[in-house]
Amino acid sequence: MRREDFPILKQEVYGRPLVYLDNAATTQKPKVVIDALDEYYSKYNSNIHRGVHYLSSHATAEFEEARKTVQNFINAGSDCEIIFTRGTTESINLVASSFGKTFFGEGDEVVVSEMEHHSNIVPWQIACADRGAKLKVLKFNDKGEIDIADLEKLLSPRTKIVAITHVSNSLGTVNPIEKIVEVAHSKGVPVLVDGAQAVAHLPVDVRKTDCDFYCFSGHKMYAPMGVGVLYGKKELLEQMEPYQGGGEMIREVTFEKTTYNDLPFKFEAGTPSVGDVFGLRKAIEYMQETGLCEIERHEQSLMKYALERLGNVVGMRFIGEAANRAGAVSFLIGDIHPYDLGVLLDHQGVAVRTGHHCTQPVMDRFGIPGTVRASFALYNTTEDIDSLVAAIEKAKQMLS
Numbered sequence: 001m002r003r004e005d006f007p008i009l010k011q012e013v014y015g016r017p018l019v020y021l022d023n024a025a026t027t028q029k030p031k032v033v034i035d036a037l038d039e040y041y042s043k044y045n046s047n048i049h050r051g052v053h054y055l056s057s058h059a060t061a062e063f064e065e066a067r068k069t070v071q072n073f074i075n076a077g078s079d080c081e082i083i084f085t086r087g088t089t090e091s092i093n094l095v096a097s098s099f100g101k102t103f104f105g106e107g108d109e110v111v112v113s114e115m116e117h118h119s120n121i122v123p124w125q126i127a128c129a130d131r132g133a134k135l136k137v138l139k140f141n142d143k144g145e146i147d148i149a150d151l152e153k154l155l156s157p158r159t160k161i162v163a164i165t166h167v168s169n170s171l172g173t174v175n176p177i178e179k180i181v182e183v184a185h186s187k188g189v190p191v192l193v194d195g196a197q198a199v200a201h202l203p204v205d206v207r208k209t210d211c212d213f214y215c216f217s218g219h220k221m222y223a224p225m226g227v228g229v230l231y232g233k234k235e236l237l238e239q240m241e242p243y244q245g246g247g248e249m250i251r252e253v254t255f256e257k258t259t260y261n262d263l264p265f266k267f268e269a270g271t272p273s274v275g276d277v278f279g280l281r282k283a284i285e286y287m288q289e290t291g292l293c294e295i296e297r298h299e300q301s302l303m304k305y306a307l308e309r310l311g312n313v314v315g316m317r318f319i320g321e322a323a324n325r326a327g328a329v330s331f332l333i334g335d336i337h338p339y340d341l342g343v344l345l346d347h348q349g350v351a352v353r354t355g356h357h358c359t360q361p362v363m364d365r366f367g368i369p370g371t372v373r374a375s376f377a378l379y380n381t382t383e384d385i386d387s388l389v390a391a392i393e394k395a396k397q398m399l400s
């Protein structure tokens, strides 16, 4: 599917065609996104929201258009609910810090799941430590699925927020976000969804889901590194304390008192990564040309093929076998250390990721040091999976 749009994929590594299966870490960029950066720096580079000159007005207008593109992409109700950040990590830190400062008190509780990326654990630990609140953990079963009944049991009158991933980066599990939001809301608890591994793989509709916050990174969805998004419901963002102080986020500053700007600017202190926001817009438009449903369909058939082919490898142990999966397949083979397998695959031109994938509690749950993870994007093909399987067989021979 449109592989020819990605210049980097045409190269060879170690004299072999590159098979790129590390998309959960970051996706490659299509030519239109690379060109958007070139165009921005060749023609429009200037700071936004503060210049009266031509370049600044143009860049500002384009930046605000990009905000509308993101709004439309996730079906947010208003563009003031779209805050540009550096990525998922910054989006979650923003909410943990600001929401925590505003709403957490001694003895309050935050619920996260056991399958979270460290960036959806540590910011909450920091916020809890600041306010004397406690972290509670929603466990998953041997397949890597959470149970809604467990969530119901965990929620208490002290629960201030539930923070959970839409799609797990190490297990590939797609969590039932709508159901989770419904249950949490029935107890008056808001929900933050980490969408880092979802936005490039399936259609996201924040109004249908009714989540309160949704976070994602541009670089995992064909856009440049250095830009990400926080979607937040207006009524919550308005109540929340600012995250960082600086230019753009203020209305008026005196040494006695400072008042803050309206949304979304209240949460966008300092000069944003303007060129990368242009790139993000192009990446969204690029995905929309194919359509998220079509991308999902393609990747689901790839997933099915991968599970079949990998499932026939002798010694295969899948880590994560949820019924609803997307994006990534994690596995171990016999007693081969994941790192050794990763290096041998790399030397055959196959790029996978090995290790704990910033989900150490997931590895602890299974009592393993890490996994080998193959993760997909719209440009991957069944031939890529065939190359992966052939490279695994060769690596096994070399290690035996």
Ligand code: 7TS
Residues within 6 Å of the ligand: 024, 025, 026, 087, 088, 089, 090, 117, 119, 120, 165, 167, 168, 169, 170, 194, 196, 197, 217, 353, 357, 358
């Ligand atoms: N949340 C999830 C579910 C992720 O997979 C990642 C990054 C992040 C948050 C953080 O995103 P960032 O863009 O702010 O760094 N996950 C991975 C990965 O699986 N391999 O490398 C990075």
